[in-house]
Amino acid sequence: MAFFKKFGEKLKNIFRSRKIDEAFFEELEDTLIEGDLGAKVTDEIIETLRKEARDNKLTEARDLQLKMKDILSRYVAPLNLDLPKDELTVWMILGVNGVGKTTTIAKMSKYFTKRGQKVLLAAADTFRAAAVDQLDIHADRLGMRIVKQRTGSDPGAVVFDAISSAQAQGDTLILADTAGRMHNKENLMKELQKMDKIIKAKNIKRENYKKFLVIDATTGQNGLSQAMLFHQAVGLDGVILTKYDSAAKGGALIQIGRLLELPIVFVCIGEGYDDIKPFDKEEYLDSLIGLDK
Ligand SMILES: Nc1nc2c(ncn2[C@@H]2O[C@H](COP(=O)(O)OP(=O)(O)O)[C@@H](O)[C@H]2O)c(=O)[nH]1
Ligand SMILES: [Mg+2]
Incomplete structure (x- = not known):
């Protein structure tokens, strides 16, 4: 993953040919904060590394690089993407405006169609006039079936219809687009909670219904606050x-x-339909820490 190169390069240099001392920990701490790991998690990592160095009487910084991978390895996990082929799965895709929800839904529809899923798109971002059209254009280009209603209609009704339609047609995966107008947070959360209720009232297996938050990686720390907000409102299953x-x-x-x-x-790496990859933990950590070169 070339996109982590700079950060990975930096970390790699910090761990390279030097002694473990106060300056080392300080530089590492600054770099982790700069890399959007946040104060709390950064502190935890630094403290764990200090203890490791003390307990094992380590003197070389490079001896801590693998330990750091170990620590981070416990923090992140991929999601199993083997979806059932004989049951309906419903994924509600959430996130604030502009993060890439609609684009990602298009990418995922192609990804899962290739893997034998019968995908149905639900245009439940009924708030912005252009939103339904945008998903419709993707559906057209990719040959996906789509359920939509007029702009301004009830997004819960769109998802309700989509589930009925999928059950009638034998579709196996619904990808539902949603609105993300954060200037009206409370209404948005209420609307999402309502949709959530509607979906739960439908006859689909609980474990097949998932809510995923899309986060724009360039927004850094903001991503975490968004995740906390949505998680609190509707309970997320992943990002x-x-x-x-x-x-x-x-x-x-x-x-x-x-x-x-x-x-x-998933991790998305561009605007094209194929610019999407399942999260690969090893690859991610190696490039983040600078172990891949
Ligand atoms: N470079 C890049 N651009 C992306 C990616 N995903 C989405 N975009 C762009 O981000 C913009 C907003 O995407 P959109 O799907 O409309 O966001 P939404 O408002 O959350 O539905 C569009 O211009 C997309 O082409 C990505 O992984 N990389
Ligand atoms: Mg959109």
């Missing part, structure tokens, strides 16, 4: 990271994994 191709540092994932204990579903 999807977009725009990792841009200036993203990648550390927010560690915080989300550590503080919210949510798995990472």
